[in-house]
Amino acid sequence: MKYYSLNNKSHIVDFKTAVINGIAFDKGLYFPEKIPLLDINFLNSISHLSDKEIAFEVIKPFLGNFFSTKILQEIIDKTLTFCFPIKLINNFIYSLELFHGPTLAFKDVGSKFMANCLSYFNLDIKKKYIVLVATSGDTGGAVANGFLNIQGVNVVILYPSKKITRIQEKQLTTLGNNINAIEVNGCFDDCQEMVKTAFLDSELKFLNLTSANSINIARWLPQMFYYFIAYKKLKHKLKNKNLIFSIPSGNFGNICAGILAQKMGLPIKMFIASTNINDIIPNYLKTNIYKIKPVKTTISNAMDVANPSNFVRIQEIYNNNFLNLKNYLISYSYNDIETKKAMLELYNNFNYIADPHGAIGYLGLKEYLNQLQSPNYLGVFLETAHPIKFVNIVEEVLQNKLDVPRSIFKILNKKKVSIKIDTYQELKEYLISI
Ligand SMILES: *Cc1c(COP(=O)(O)O)cnc(C)c1O
Numbered sequence: 001m002k003y004y005s006l007n008n009k010s011h012i013v014d015f016k017t018a019v020i021n022g023i024a025f026d027k028g029l030y031f032p033e034k035i036p037l038l039d040i041n042f043l044n045s046i047s048h049l050s051d052k053e054i055a056f057e058v059i060k061p062f063l064g065n066f067f068s069t070k071i072l073q074e075i076i077d078k079t080l081t082f083c084f085p086i087k088l089i090n091n092f093i094y095s096l097e098l099f100h101g102p103t104l105a106f107k108d109v110g111s112k113f114m115a116n117c118l119s120y121f122n123l124d125i126k127k128k129y130i131v132l133v134a135t136s137g138d139t140g141g142a143v144a145n146g147f148l149n150i151q152g153v154n155v156v157i158l159y160p161s162k163k164i165t166r167i168q169e170k171q172l173t174t175l176g177n178n179i180n181a182i183e184v185n186g187c188f189d190d191c192q193e194m195v196k197t198a199f200l201d202s203e204l205k206f207l208n209l210t211s212a213n214s215i216n217i218a219r220w221l222p223q224m225f226y227y228f229i230a231y232k233k234l235k236h237k238l239k240n241k242n243l244i245f246s247i248p249s250g251n252f253g254n255i256c257a258g259i260l261a262q263k264m265g266l267p268i269k270m271f272i273a274s275t276n277i278n279d280i281i282p283n284y285l286k287t288n289i290y291k292i293k294p295v296k297t298t299i300s301n302a303m304d305v306a307n308p309s310n311f312v313r314i315q316e317i318y319n320n321n322f323l324n325l326k327n328y329l330i331s332y333s334y335n336d337i338e339t340k341k342a343m344l345e346l347y348n349n350f351n352y353i354a355d356p357h358g359a360i361g362y363l364g365l366k367e368y369l370n371q372l373q374s375p376n377y378l379g380v381f382l383e384t385a386h387p388i389k390f391v392n393i394v395e396e397v398l399q400n401k402l403d404v405p406r407s408i409f410k411i412l413n414k415k416k417v418s419i420k421i422d423t424y425q426e427l428k429e430y431l432i433s434i
Contacts, residue, residue: 001064003030003217006312015064016121019114019218020129022211029309030217031316036061038265046232051084052076054232055225058264062221067120075116079109084226086233086380089350092369094380095358096230102407103141103171104386105302106226106254110219111146115153117218118210122152129208130431132198134158134191138302138385141171143212144179154434155212158182158191158427161420167389167408174414180434182427183418194424198431207431214253215309223257227266230380238378242269246365246381248357249273249331250303252281252310254382259317259328269377271329274364276300279333280307288322299336299393300356302385332364339363340397347398355390358383 003018005011007028013021018030042057049057055076063072082100089095101108118129131153133143140157147155157172161183173181184191198204199211212219227245234243245268247255255273262268273281276298284290295306318325334342342359346352354362361381369379387394388402395402421427 001036001062002033004033005029006031006316015062015066015217019117019216020121020210022213022216029215029313031313032062032217035260035263035317040265043231043265043267046228047235049232051225051229051232052080054228055080055222058224058228058261059221062217071120075113075120078116079112079222080225081112082108084229086230087352089346089352089362092375092377092379093362093365094230094234094378095352095354095362095383096226096380097383098226099355099383099386099389101142102145103138104389104405104407105138105142106223106382106384107138107142107214107219108145109222109225110214110216110253111142111212113146113222114212114216114218115143115146115150118147118153119150127152127208129153129210130434131155131212132158132195132209132431133212134188134195135164135172136160136188136301136304137164137168138389139214140164140181141168144172144175144181147212148175148179149177154178154180156180156182156431156434158184158194160187160191161185163187165389167391167411170411170414170416173416173418174411176417181416181418182430183420185420185422194427197424198427201428204428204431209431214251220253220257220310220313221260223254224261224264226254226382227258227261227268231266231268234378234380240376242377243267244270244272244365244368244377244379246272246274246361246368246379248300248303248361248364248382248384249275249281250278250305250308252308252314254384256310256313256317259314262328263317270368272364272368273329273331274360274381275331275333276303276339276360277333277335278304278306281311282331282333285326285329285331298356299339299390300360302357303360330368332367334360334363340393342366343394343397347400353387353394353398353402354383355385355387356393357385 005024005028098106365379
């Protein structure tokens with residue numbers, strides 16, 4: 001399988017180059033040259049397959065010949081180290097919980113998969129890579145955990161000092177080994193700017209810098225697994241019913257992976273992109289006008305994205321045809337008050353504790369099902385983070401204390417280690433020194 005740049009289809013690279021570059025040199029996102037169709041026997045027999053066997057079949061056609069069967073199985077073994085329970089909310093609505101991984105958010109799967117791909121690339125070339133990322137909170141922990149102790153890879157994570165939660169900070173500053181936390185005196189945009197400057201700095205070319213942000217194909221593609229795993233778990237309940245998914249969306253990577261799964265043959269009738277008040281996509285689908293507005297801060301902060309990077313991939317899948325897109329994708333937005341009401345409703349009526357992101361997924365699903373008024377649908381919303389990651393807001397809304405998972409307890413007692421910097425020059429000297 002080859003990948004082209006969405007800015008120029010004649011810029012073609014292989015899987016490994018696309019993973020290492022992250023983004024094409026013309027700033028286009030990479031996209032698979034063709035979307036493989038799954039064998040119908042695979043879908044028919046999916047109930048008998050393990051999550052890992054499903055993952056293997058789904059991802060294999062995207063990798064070309066880079067990995068032998070044995071190595072790909074090892075990568076998947078090291079990635080899917082936790083489960084994805086599906087919980088019944090009411091007769092038509094399920095929650096697919098993606099937060100049982102080491103950092104309690106769905107980004108664990110993509111980060112682990114990418115980290116392990118890099119470590120196996122490294123086996124043949126013995127080059128050292130430096131993974132450089134900026135985080136506003138969740139990505140840093142997932143990347144730190146995913147890349148911990150990966151041979152030949154040093155990880156440098158920039159985060160804005162005092163602007164991430166205590167749990168998030170501990171998740172990226174306490175691991176040690178090949179994980180280095182840089183505490184920037186500034187905001188997330190300052191961190192992002194320093195990372196971009198480093199990638200363009202010709203004096204750092206010798207360093208093999210690579211990024212691990214969410215547009216990397218090795219983080220994007222494995223997110224397809226969730227949809228296949230959900231299908232496996234619900235298949236016996238579906239009979240002739242239509243399956244629909246509501247995805248709390250920020251950068252639209254997760255939903256884009258679902259749409260890719262549908263294109264490969266997974267029978268999903270409709271996708272609902274549920275957003276907070278950063279509502280560029282709901283507005284676009286309503287008006288056919290793509291209008292970027294400044295980002296607004298919300299309680300579902302992992303989705304505070306003004307201009308979702310992955311939306312161009314979704315458009316590509318639907319051949320850049322607006323009407324075609326609207327047949328499969330619907331989008332709603334909700335404010336913080338509605339989000340809190342949904343959290344309370346899930347708790348009081350269904351005894352379910354959702355985090356603010358999952359609650360937005362629930363709202364989108366409920367709204368669409370209410371419009372349809374048809375018993376022929378089963379809906380799944382993705383619960384993307386453990387409620388404990390947003391403990392202050394969840395406890396305030398539910399007026400109740402949350403249990404703290406043991407993994408979090410352990411981390412809170414560990415000592416934070418970070419390097420404080422103010423300027424790009426300091427970052428540059430640091431990168432050269434490690
Ligand atoms: C990253 C994130 C999202 C948004 O996912 P995208 O793929 O960027 O749309 C939603 N919820 C949580 C908890 C996240 O960390």
